[in-house]
Amino acid sequence: MSRVGAETVLNAALAGLLLVAPLTALGLGEPYYANLASRVAILALAGVGLNLALGQGGMISFGHAAFFGIGGYVAGISAQAAFNGAAVVSWPLEVMGSNVMPPIWAAAMLVAGLVAVAIGAISLRTSGVYFIMITLAFAQMIYYFAISWPAYGGEDGLSIYVRNGFPGLDTYDPLSFFLICYGCLMLALAFSWRIMGTRFGAALMCARMNPERLATVGIEPYPVKLTAFVISAMITGLAGALFADLNGFVSPSMLGWHTSGEIMVFVILGGVGRLFGPVAGAALYVLLEHVLGGLTEHWQLLLGLILLGVVLFARGGLVGMVTGSARHG
């Protein structure tokens, strides 16, 4: 039990560090680092979503950029419509644009979830390497659609001229915005921790490890996996909506396959299937990006070498390295 304890301590330390770092930075008058911490929280949130499908459900989705980008586009389109006083959808019922975060989040999660139902329903008919490539291909399909569909900016993307608001907070204040992102991240972590303790969580874990046995006890693996895939997509969609507000901009590159790869890197770097794995992974990734980017313009080369080293020599990711334990379950 002491090893499980070590991971719990590490998780608490990560959660505390992510909260203290931007507060310290703001205290020293460095709002840039608070924005960097918001970026970590948002990317970690996207990773938490993917981790539910990839880590717990064993579904290696290489297309989560689709949901991340959809969340971003929902935020961008809604903000643009609210800015112009126009409707987002005029048929069958009129939906006006909103520039308030909670309804935008709900819409982002709803749309990402609906798309995930369609993608998941087809992709989960396959498994293994086919699943990886099909999720990749579907994400590319949405990427090309976003590029070629002129109404929402096409290749140029969409600008969010005024950052969406949150009742009672000034979202332009770096600390308030960070706290919103941090709150979402903590809620998602609590949710995914809670869900793994339920009957559904047990079924999902079993669907990854031994689908035949799950079917034998009378639970069909397919709907369990599809549900997890959809929830996973919704969390990543929420992260996308926040990311759009962070940058004030939505571009098709949020939907591109590099983004899918990066979300996957957060999860694997931190430790697949670990609750706080994506937090550790996203923090390390953003830190590396920042530090290496300051050293040389060819920082991607160094980043690639580090990633390659981690895959080849440090299995189990950061959380596994620190706690020194094999993944349980």
Next chain:
Amino acid sequence: MTLALLIEQLLNGLQFGVMLFLMAAGLTLVFGVMGLINLAHGSLYMAGAFVCATVAGIVGSFWVGLVAGVLAAAALGAVVEIGVMRRLYGRDHLDQVLATFALILIFSEGARMVFGAQPLWLDMPDALRGHVSLPGGATYPVFRLAIIAAGLAVAAGLFWLIRRTRLGMRIRAGESDREMIAALGVDIARLYTLVFALGAGLAGLAGAMVGVLQSVQIGMGEPVLILAFVTIVIGGIGSIRGALVGAVLVGVVDTMGRIFLPVLFGLVTDPASATSIGSSLSSMLIYLMMAAILAVRPRGLFPANV
């Protein structure tokens, strides 16, 4: 809508398909024999194009550049196999995806350091300049026909290699039972390096030839790589025959869709929205086709080990 346009677009689709086949063949061989997903295959394509453009620029001959590009890609493939891929065969697909994703970052940035950020241009060889006339009055560039011919020749050679030679026999044996052929005294490590270098050389060939038609630049391999993935998923991963059929299908459907879908929509709506709906839909067309094929046949048209 004339016969000439139809034939011209069919040939364009075929040329695109043949080029995709050169990429897909390496991917599907490496997956079939070693069970490895290689995202960095597009980097080998880029390497072939860059070396071809650079050498052709120095020597002044496209043909020398072409040979150099193919050899460089194959050599790079062998180095990568020995240095990295070898450690990944026993790992799960997740590790392979991440490691080869890291290789893409390394190769893209490496190419930027070696060749610079500016795109390079390749001159068409004099022997393949000019056009031939097609039935219906149109003309077609000789170079594109040469790509089709080269691709089909490579396909025939590959089928011969795999079905009729000792090396091909070993490759097929490696697909079905690697322990057994190792026990029979075949140096399996060398066989794997050879297969990987062969696939890399084909990707380099595709890159060098396409470099004449479009600019040679960083990241040129990635869109092609994803289409090659679609191709082998449609064809059935591990099957060379599936890769050929899938590649031609993807090439022709994509090319024809881009030309004819806007025209088709023009029959029912006004020209402006026909263009935008048609072009959006055509950019999604091959993915929709893939979804439809997989809904009916989840393991592709020609399931592996054929």
